[in-house]
Amino acid sequence: MKRVGLFLAFSLVVGACGAEDSASTTTTPVATTVSPNARVKYSTRTLGTIESPVDLVERSSEDDWLYVVSQSGIIQKWSRDGKTRETILDISDVTSVGGERGLLGLAFRTVDNQWQAFLNRTNTNGDTEITVLLVNADGTFSSTQSPGNLVLRVAQPYSNHNGGAVLVGPDNMLYVFMGDGGSANDPDRYAQNMDSLLGKILRIDPRVGGGYDIPVDNPFVTSSRPEIWSIGLRNPWRPTFDSFGSLWIADVGQNEWEEVHVLSVGKELAGRGANLGWSAFEGTRRFNDDVTAPNALTPVFEYPHSEGRCSISGGAVGNNTSTPSRAGWYFFSDYCSGDVRAILTDGATTVAEENVVKDMGNVTAVRSTNSSVYILSADGKVRELVVTRS
Numbered sequence: 001m002k003r004v005g006l007f008l009a010f011s012l013v014v015g016a017c018g019a020e021d022s023a024s025t026t027t028t029p030v031a032t033t034v035s036p037n038a039r040v041k042y043s044t045r046t047l048g049t050i051e052s053p054v055d056l057v058e059r060s061s062e063d064d065w066l067y068v069v070s071q072s073g074i075i076q077k078w079s080r081d082g083k084t085r086e087t088i089l090d091i092s093d094v095t096s097v098g099g100e101r102g103l104l105g106l107a108f109r110t111v112d113n114q115w116q117a118f119l120n121r122t123n124t125n126g127d128t129e130i131t132v133l134l135v136n137a138d139g140t141f142s143s144t145q146s147p148g149n150l151v152l153r154v155a156q157p158y159s160n161h162n163g164g165a166v167l168v169g170p171d172n173m174l175y176v177f178m179g180d181g182g183s184a185n186d187p188d189r190y191a192q193n194m195d196s197l198l199g200k201i202l203r204i205d206p207r208v209g210g211g212y213d214i215p216v217d218n219p220f221v222t223s224s225r226p227e228i229w230s231i232g233l234r235n236p237w238r239p240t241f242d243s244f245g246s247l248w249i250a251d252v253g254q255n256e257w258e259e260v261h262v263l264s265v266g267k268e269l270a271g272r273g274a275n276l277g278w279s280a281f282e283g284t285r286r287f288n289d290d291v292t293a294p295n296a297l298t299p300v301f302e303y304p305h306s307e308g309r310c311s312i313s314g315g316a317v318g319n320n321t322s323t324p325s326r327a328g329w330y331f332f333s334d335y336c337s338g339d340v341r342a343i344l345t346d347g348a349t350t351v352a353e354e355n356v357v358k359d360m361g362n363v364t365a366v367r368s369t370n371s372s373v374y375i376l377s378a379d380g381k382v383r384e385l386v387v388t389r390s
Contacts, residue, residue, distance in 0.1 A: 039389075044383040047374075056068050061370035078382075091147045101122040116206075119147055130166060151207070163176075178199060178236075185288065194228065202228060237250050237314050238315050255305075276297055326387060329343065330343050333363035336362070372384050
């Protein structure tokens with residue numbers, strides 16, 4: 001079976017498969033497989049809707065606003081109760097949209113008391129562009145119709161597997177998550193190619209005026225592509241740093257297996273020089289026989305394409321505020337099945353897992369702030385996950 005595209009096509013009218021239609025809370029009983037923690041009940045509350053939501057971030061836990069990213073090229077600023085919403089950026093005219101292209105990621109950092117916003121989008125030629133905007137005191141951007149100054153451009157040979165995430169790490173550096181360039185089966189073998197930025201995590205220090213510097217502690221600073229931090233990814237979707245600095249990555253599979261990696265903090269920053277194995281491996285299974293992946297990491301969790309599942313949608317790590325009794329659990333979904341699940345890992349293997357909620361439609365992302373976990377669906381709904389001890 002060919003790999004199903006991460007978003008299929010947002011232009012299609014996608015059925016929600018029984019997801020709730022109202023803004024009222026819908027409770028779904030938890031079904032625990034193994035759980036060392038107290039039992040909890042999960043429900044959802046619909047905050048609002050926006051066309052094709054793909055990301056939700058906060059600037060800081062003290063900020064009054066959530067920032068919701070639409071694949072169409074729009075960013076809205078929402079109050080945390082969802083009652084106030086304002087479009088603060090519309091760059092649809094300079095964004096190619098459709099399938100897996102579009103405005104795909106947003107991240108914030110502060111330098112010298114000035115907030116900066118970083119965007120990850122496909123431009124009108126279909127290539128990935130990372131850009132930077134200044135953020136005003138009220139949370140709006142320095143421009144409402146410009147993506148800002150160009151930090152990095154990466155040519156995309158195909159229309160899919162753009163990755164799309166940008167994260168600011170605990171070191172205040174920008175991490176850029178690149179897919180393998182697309183098509184299927186890593187046809188150009190980019191993921192293990194150290195001369196290509198595709199299929200990699202990049203770590204850079206952007207300049208506000210455009211361009212970037214290479215952090216001196218990057219693992220491959222003497223190579224032809226010193227931006228590279230980690231290698232061997234297929235299509236990392238909605239990675240996240242947890243409060244301890246570990247990096248969680250849901251990597252979308254090819255034919256049969258979806259996988260989750262945890263790059264833990266040790267003597268090195270999370271993921272420094274790591275190889276996640278694609279396309280020598282799909283999950284723990286050998287894939288392209290002509291590709292080698294020395295010291296490839298084993299995923300902490302993988303699941304097959306069964307029970308209607310086809311494409312992992314990462315990913316959020318709970319804490320004592322956002323998910324009481326589930327701090328440290330990783331919450332994720334699947335685009336095709338619409339079910340949200342959670343796992344607990346010891347850093348090497350999964351020690352517990354449970355079902356969370358079902359019938360969420362085509363889930364595009366599970367995201368978190370310091371106070372809540374959110375579920376984003378292709379039908380436009382942005383839901384807050386409500387966790388209560390039972």
